[in-house]
Amino acid sequence: MEEYLEISRQLVEIDGGNLDWQLELSYAHSNLGSLLQAEGKLEEALAEFQGSLAIKEELVAAQADNRPWRTELAAGHNTVAVVLRNLGRLSAAREHFEAENEILSSLVEEDPTDLRPQDFLATSHTFLSKLDRAVGDRQSSAEHLREARKILLRLVEHDPDNADRRFKLALNQLDLGWNAFETADLSLAEREWRQAQQTLDDLLAADDTIYDWRWMRADLGYYRGLLLEARGEKDAARDALLHAVETLKELAGEQPSHRWVHLSLARCYLVLGTLEPAGAAVTAFREAARHLQPFVGDGTDAPFLEPWAAILRCLGRHDEAAAADERLRLEGYPGGYYRRLCPTGGARSR
Secondary structure, three states: OHHHHHHHHHHHHHOOOOHHHHHHHHHHHHHHHHHHHHOOOHHHHHHHHHHHHHHHHHHHHHOOOOHHHHHHHHHHHHHHHHHHHHOOOHHHHHHHHHHHHHHHHHHHHHOOOOHHHHHHHHHHHHHHHHHHHHOOOHHHHHHHHHHHHHHHHHHHHHOOOOHHHHHHHHHHHHHHHHHHHHOOOHHHHHHHHHHHHHHHHHHHHHOOOOHHHHHHHHHHHHHHHHHHHHOOOHHHHHHHHHHHHHHHHHHHHHOOOOHHHHHHHHHHHHHHHHHOOHHHHHHHHHHHHHHHHHHHOOOOOHHHHHHHHHHHHHOOOHHHHHHHHHHHHHOOOOOOOHHHOOOOOOOOOO
């Protein structure tokens, strides 16, 4: 990957006026950034993504009416924003997410028949919804999700056989369910999650080999467990979580480095621990830590840091938990569901 970047640099040095070579150089930076991001090297990834974005900005400045390049520019803002978000730099991330959304909105307005930017715009609204949720603005989060839902429903209606868009619709249903769960609207949460389950079941009935579909279907067991626990059905919640764990363990065995599957497992064990008597609870919390610790890294990846802080609290590692919570607070995360788990640390007695 670094060799590809060096070759691209040399080509631009040979002919700096060749805009296609400049675009190729931006791709080289972005590809290296993606590799570094997958390795958890977020600061290094950010530098590469920023380098790619700077080139794309220059290209669009040179050809403002070039729709493909404007689409590339929107994507460049997104990659930078995602890393900034995962580093906890939420204000900076918002600037790039909003820039992406503005570019895509203008592309859709200019040509409503071009479906590709509409697809990207739905995803852009989803990213903004997650950012709003992270800072506690659930109303704005829900509004962005509803905007994404409108777009996705139109796209799915236009092309019912497009599995990728149907999967995005399932994710939207999952996210709206979580938003409802956090506002204690359990009926809406259940309705959205059942819709997500049906969408995923339909997809898997057609092709049960897609890893991410299987992962999300298994992860719905976690959400089912949360819903049952919130309704006081603790035995049923435990059963749902244990079933999810078994399926997620199989998936982790297939792709041991898939960090999001391990996050799903850690979350299941974390909630299981709050349902168990002291001895079994500690075992569950330790399992949660075992799955998540290798992927927490230097403690700057916020989506992983929040449940990690909860696990530390539940294990009685109060100083480490406080440090993680403080970092989240400084970066603008007010705390949500995970902050309420084990508020004083340790397992609950039964």
